Amino acid sequence: MPDAEVLDIPDMDPDAWADYVEQQGWTDGLPLVPPTEAAVARMVEGARGDNEPVPPITPRLMTPTIRSLAANAVMAGCRPEYFPVVLAALRGVLVADYNLHGTLATTHSCAPMVMINGPLRKTLNVNCGSNCFGQGWRANAAIGRALQLILNNVGGAKPAVMDRLTFGSPAKYTFCFGENEEESPFAPYHVRQGFAADESVATVISSEPNHNLNDHGSTSGIDLLTTFAGGIASPAANNISAKGPFFIVFGPEHAATLARDNWTVEAIQQFLFDKARVPLSEVSAENRYRYETGGNFPENGAFKVAPTPEDIHVAVAGGPGKHSAWIPSFGGTAAISVRIKPPAAA
Amino acid sequence: MRIVNPTFGIEPASEGTATAAPVDWLNDPMILFSNNKPNAKELLEGVRQRLSAIRRIDNIDYIAKPSASQPAPAETLNDVVRKYRIALLALGD
């Protein structure tokens, strides 16, 4: 691994460059944009005035420079104005409660989910609506990808060597979306976390990709929540063994039904906490022993899937359709929200 | 072309290579530390049983992280450092 901050390498065509980055172990498998000094300087300019140091990144425990972080953002295809979001997401995964080391050393299929709130979603054209977890939007694709490349390249979390996931996950390429605040009947997620509505915030959690929650039939809030509680009460999800938080992301149509029936976020959390339980009949004796030695004891013949109602994080995203999403977490992680610092005026 | 190295980082200040003070492997207090993965405890218990043939075991204790997926609490580590001279950690998986 080269140890200089700037590398003088031969000029090369795109095919040779693709081979070069593959040999260096820098790529996620897809082509990368060359991080020329000029391109990196433009990226750094996108975070002008952000002088807060970034801590060492596990497992290599190297302290990055703003240029090495920007190089990864360039390679991922970021515009300079995306870079403050990448930095906020990175700072989030480096908060101790996120448990970055655990999420990389585990064999579970977790990846950093990034949800963006606030006005920057619109400025950057972050997709918050139809297909928000999918392809087609540069901001969603590049911001999540940049974060993952930083963990790979600066952090040294090389897949199958230092990043030990049994399967990995498509979310390891990128998993970034915006909350659909405009179609949500609830206060935006970041406002419920104590930020101002006009602030932009990146929230991260170590999670699986979205699992679909389909309910085309129910016409009331309570029936929708009953369906969802059944959908997320899984004896095979990490949340039962590691007791951590998770997200439920309502599609706007389901959210509208819930709001029409006067369901608040707090009431939804309490309902899902009470009803999404895994009965002992679905848990092997060995697993019961394991969960109990980890401090997760059954109540009334069933295991909880979250420690408290507040560990069930509620957001609204996506477009038309009778679908919502469950985003199970690694378990031993936390949802961390970090304010995105707008670049200082020149 | 000149590119910025995407792996570049500054190494932590060197404190030298850490080495433990010499220990008496046959008599010093020992902690068997499990990462709480399935069978880690059983593995350590099996080792403890075999150790009885070659050293005293009345001062060998067992502890597990509360969660396999999270680091051990600082107070647990402080307690271990205070009470024991040897730690055998099992990273079962």
Add this chain to the structure above:
Amino acid sequence: MRKRGLAGVVIATETFRPLVLAQARARKLEPHLIVVKHPVGGLNAAELEERIEAAFAGLKLEMGV
């Protein structure tokens, strides 16, 4: 723990050997690692015996006995 004076020995499966060694390198620790076959989890008592024997053999080497 080694930085705080304990003689620490890690038992890990071969699958996790690179991760443990890299962590030791990053922390400038001389690794004391006993490697056993993967996996440990999911084995029954009879299968686990082989891992226990391997771990004990490795520990005896560390102990110099």
